[in-house]
Amino acid sequence: MSTIAAEIKNVRFRYQNGEENVLNDVDLTISTGECVLLCGGSGCGKTTVTRLLNGLIPHYYEGELCGKTTVFGKSIGDTPIEDIAGTVGSVFQNPRSQFFCVDTTTEIAFGCENMGLPECEIHKRVKKAVAQMQINDLLDRSIFKLSGGEKQKIACAGAAAMQPEIFVLDEPTSNLDVDSIEQLKNILRLWKNSGKTIVIAEHRLEWLSSLCDRVIFMENGQIIKEYDGNTFFSLDTKCLNQMGLRTCKSQKNYFDDKPGIHAVKKFRSDSNISLHDFNYSYGKHSALKISSLGLPKNSVTAVTGHNGAGKSTFVKCLCGLQRGFKGKVIIDGISYNSGKMRKISYMVMQDVNHQLFAETVLEEVMLGADESDEENALVILKRLGIEQYKNRHPMSLSGGQKQRVAIASALLAKKSLLVFDEPTSGLDFTGMESTAELLSSISDECTVLVVTHDSELIERCCTHILHIENGKIS
Amino acid sequence: MTGLFTADIENRGLILDPRTKLSVMITLVIFALGGTGSEIKTVRYAVIALSVLPIILLLTSQQYKKALFFGIIYVTLKSAEIFLVPTLTGAALSVIGLCCLIFVRLMPGLIMGAYTLSSTTVSEFIASMHRMHIPQQITIPMSVMFRFFPTVLEEFSAINTAMKMRDIRLGGKHAGKLFEYRLIPLMVCSVNIGSELSAAALTRGLGTSTRRTNICRIGFHIQDVVILLSVFIVYILWVLGKVGLVI
Numbered sequence A: 001m002s003t004i005a006a007e008i009k010n011v012r013f014r015y016q017n018g019e020e021n022v023l024n025d026v027d028l029t030i031s032t033g034e035c036v037l038l039c040g041g042s043g044c045g046k047t048t049v050t051r052l053l054n055g056l057i058p059h060y061y062e063g064e065l066c067g068k069t070t071v072f073g074k075s076i077g078d079t080p081i082e083d084i085a086g087t088v089g090s091v092f093q094n095p096r097s098q099f100f101c102v103d104t105t106t107e108i109a110f111g112c113e114n115m116g117l118p119e120c121e122i123h124k125r126v127k128k129a130v131a132q133m134q135i136n137d138l139l140d141r142s143i144f145k146l147s148g149g150e151k152q153k154i155a156c157a158g159a160a161a162m163q164p165e166i167f168v169l170d171e172p173t174s175n176l177d178v179d180s181i182e183q184l185k186n187i188l189r190l191w192k193n194s195g196k197t198i199v200i201a202e203h204r205l206e207w208l209s210s211l212c213d214r215v216i217f218m219e220n221g222q223i224i225k226e227y228d229g230n231t232f233f234s235l236d237t238k239c240l241n242q243m244g245l246r247t248c249k250s251q252k253n254y255f256d257d258k259p260g261i262h263a264v265k266k267f268r269s270d271s272n273i274s275l276h277d278f279n280y281s282y283g284k285h286s287a288l289k290i291s292s293l294g295l296p297k298n299s300v301t302a303v304t305g306h307n308g309a310g311k312s313t314f315v316k317c318l319c320g321l322q323r324g325f326k327g328k329v330i331i332d333g334i335s336y337n338s339g340k341m342r343k344i345s346y347m348v349m350q351d352v353n354h355q356l357f358a359e360t361v362l363e364e365v366m367l368g369a370d371e372s373d374e375e376n377a378l379v380i381l382k383r384l385g386i387e388q389y390k391n392r393h394p395m396s397l398s399g400g401q402k403q404r405v406a407i408a409s410a411l412l413a414k415k416s417l418l419v420f421d422e423p424t425s426g427l428d429f430t431g432m433e434s435t436a437e438l439l440s441s442i443s444d445e446c447t448v449l450v451v452t453h454d455s456e457l458i459e460r461c462c463t464h465i466l467h468i469e470n471g472k473i474s
Numbered sequence B: 001m002t003g004l005f006t007a008d009i010e011n012r013g014l015i016l017d018p019r020t021k022l023s024v025m026i027t028l029v030i031f032a033l034g035g036t037g038s039e040i041k042t043v044r045y046a047v048i049a050l051s052v053l054p055i056i057l058l059l060t061s062q063q064y065k066k067a068l069f070f071g072i073i074y075v076t077l078k079s080a081e082i083f084l085v086p087t088l089t090g091a092a093l094s095v096i097g098l099c100c101l102i103f104v105r106l107m108p109g110l111i112m113g114a115y116t117l118s119s120t121t122v123s124e125f126i127a128s129m130h131r132m133h134i135p136q137q138i139t140i141p142m143s144v145m146f147r148f149f150p151t152v153l154e155e156f157s158a159i160n161t162a163m164k165m166r167d168i169r170l171g172g173k174h175a176g177k178l179f180e181y182r183l184i185p186l187m188v189c190s191v192n193i194g195s196e197l198s199a200a201a202l203t204r205g206l207g208t209s210t211r212r213t214n215i216c217r218i219g220f221h222i223q224d225v226v227i228l229l230s231v232f233i234v235y236i237l238w239v240l241g242k243v244g245l246v247i
Helices: A046-054 A104-114 A119-133 A148-161 A178-193 A229-233 A237-242 A311-318 A338-344 A361-366 A371-383 A399-412 A429-442 A455-461 B018-033 B041-060 B064-087 B090-119 B122-131 B136-166 B175-203 B222-243
Strands: A004-015 A023-031 A035-039 A063-071 A088-091 A166-170 A197-201 A214-219 A222-228 A260-263 A272-282 A285-296 A300-304 A328-331 A334-336 A345-348 A417-421 A447-451 A464-467
Touching: A004 A046, A004 A197, A023 A046, A023 A197, A023 A222, A035 A046, A046 A063, A046 A088, A046 A166, A046 A197, A088 A148, A088 B175, A104 A119, A104 A148, A119 A148, A119 A178, A148 A178, A166 A178, A178 A197, A214 A229, A222 A229, A260 A285, A272 A311, A285 A311, A285 A447, A285 A464, A300 A311, A300 A455, A311 A345, A311 A417, A311 A447, A328 A338, A334 A338, A338 A345, A345 A399, A345 B136, A361 A371, A361 A399, A371 A399, A399 A429, A429 A447, A429 A455, B018 B041, B018 B090, B018 B122, B018 B222, B041 B064, B041 B090, B041 B222, B064 B090, B122 B136, B136 B175
Parallel strands: A035 A197, A035 A214, A088 A166, A166 A197, A300 A447, A300 A464, A345 A417, A417 A447
Antiparallel strands: A004 A023, A004 A063, A214 A222, A260 A464, A272 A285, A272 A328, A328 A334
C-alpha cells in the first residue's frame, strides 16, 4: 500500500439539532491516488463523511463529534478550516450556491486569491486548470448565464486551481445531463491520472464504473461493506436495488432517439392534447420552434434533451408561464391560450420550496379551493400518504413529502396537466421508485410531463418520450 | 432583473475605475442632493451638467433603455422646476414644487447608484476597496451582499411564478396574505442558499489570515481622467464663487 491520504478513525457524529447519530463508529483509510466512491440510500451518512474530510465538520456544521479525522497528516479538528482549503478541494451538489463571484474567471481564481498567492502565479494556475479541462470558451462569462453542467465545470476548475492533494465531491451530477456527466468523468480521470486522491459521494453510479478503485457501501451511518471497483460494478441490478442503490447500467438508452415523440410502453389513448405554434425566442435567440405536436391524454411523457435544448422553455410555455407566448393548446375540442393554460396546468418545480406558502399542509392544499372541499382534500392527502402530516408546517417535511404536498394541491384544484421538473434529482433508489409509482398513479386523472435525465425513472413509469433538440422536434 | 445588481461582464462598453464612480457619487450627493453652492449661478449650471453625467454613463455601458427612461424623467422634472414652478401659486405650487424639489435632487444620485451597481464587478469592487485601505472585515460582508442580491432576485422570480400557478394574486382570494406567502419561501430558500454559500466559501479558504491577493486589474485610464477633471471643475467653481470671482 502506498501512503495514507486520509484517515477517519472511530468517528461518531450527531448534528446539533439531530436526534440520532448520523455516523456510528466509521473507520476509513484512503491511500493516495485512490478514487473512492461512497454510496448508500438517502441519509446513510455519505455526505457527512465528505464534510469530515473537507473540515466543514466540525468547523461549520456543529454537533457532537467523537473520533479523529486526519488528511495528509493534518488533524482536521485542530487545523482551521481556511488552512485545510489548500489541501482538500471540494465540489458540491448545488451549482446555484457554490459560487462566490459573478464571473467565471475570478471564480476560478477565488480560492487562489484567498490563499494569497502572487498574481502571476494565480494567472498561471487558472490557465493551467482551464487548459486541462478545455473550458477556454467559458472564461470571462457571467455565472448567471451558464447551464448547470457548465457551472459544475467551473466549480471543478476552481477547486483544481488551488492544486489540492485530495478532491472531495458531494453528489456533483444531480443536475447534469448525460453529456455533462461524461465531461465531468473526463475531468475526474485527469485528476486521477495525475495522482490526486478522489472521494466522491453519489447516487448515480453508472458513470463511475471505470473510475473508482474502491466502493464503500453505507447504511444508517455505518460502513456495511467495502468492494473493490470491479466487483462492485459487476453486481447485477437486482442486487443493487436490494441494497437501495441505483443501477450501474440502464437497460436501454433513452437519450439517443431522434427528436420527436415516441411511445416506449404500450399505451392506448382515447384522445390527444394538441399543441400548436409552440414558438418562443429570447430576444433574437430562438429557443423553441414546434409548429404542432400531439400529446396522448393521460400519458406520462418524459421530456428529454440536452441542457439548454429548450425543455424548460417548452414546459413553461405549456403551463402558460412564459410571457408573450402566442401558441395554443386544444384539449377535447376546447382551445386554450396562454392565460387559460395557467388555470388547468401546474408545475412541480425542482426546488419545491419555492411553491409552499401556507402554515400547515392542509391549509397549503386548500389555498385555491373552497372551504367545502376540505373532505376532498383529506381524501387526496390520504391517497398520497401524507394525511398524518396535515397539521405540520410544509417546510418541516422531507423533500419527497414536500413534493407530495405540491401534487396534492394541484390534484385538488383539478389541474389536468401536471409538469414535473427533475423530480428525482438527488433521490436514492427508494425515493425514485416511490416517485415513479406516484407519477403512474396520478396519470388516470391528468396528463403528466416529466422533465428528466433519469433513465431509471423513465424505465419505470413513462409511456412516452418527447425528445427536444435545439428547440425542435424534427 | 439580475442586471440591476450585477455587471453584465460579457457586454459592458466603457469601463471606469470604481473609485472614479465613487467620486462622482460623492460630488453628486454634495451638490445635487445637498444643494451646496446653489446660490452661485455658475455652480448651478455646472451641477445640472454633472447631473446629466450618470445618464451619459449609462449610455456608455450600453444600458440604453435605462438611460432613456431616466433621461426623460430627469429632463421633464428639471424643466418643470425651471419653467413651470415659478408660474404656479397656491396648492399647485406646494404639491408640484415639492415633488420637483425632492426628485430633482434625489435622482442624479439614484441614477449614479444604479449605474455603479450595474457596471462594477465584485472583484473590481474588492480590488478598489483594497487600494483604498478599507479593512477586509468591511469588504468581505459587502462583497457577499453583491453576490447575494441577484440570487435572492432569482429565487423571488421563481416564487412569483409559483404563485401565478396557484392563482394567488392581487384581487384574488388571498390578496391580504400576498406578502406573507412570498416571504416564507423566500426566507427558507435564502437561508438554505446562504448557508451553502458560506460552506463553499470556507472550503475555498475565505477568511485566512494570509493577506488576500486579487487578480483584477483596476487603474485610472483616459476616461477616468476626463470624468475626474469635470468633477474637479465643479469644486473649483464653487470655491471661486465663494471668494466672489464668479457669480
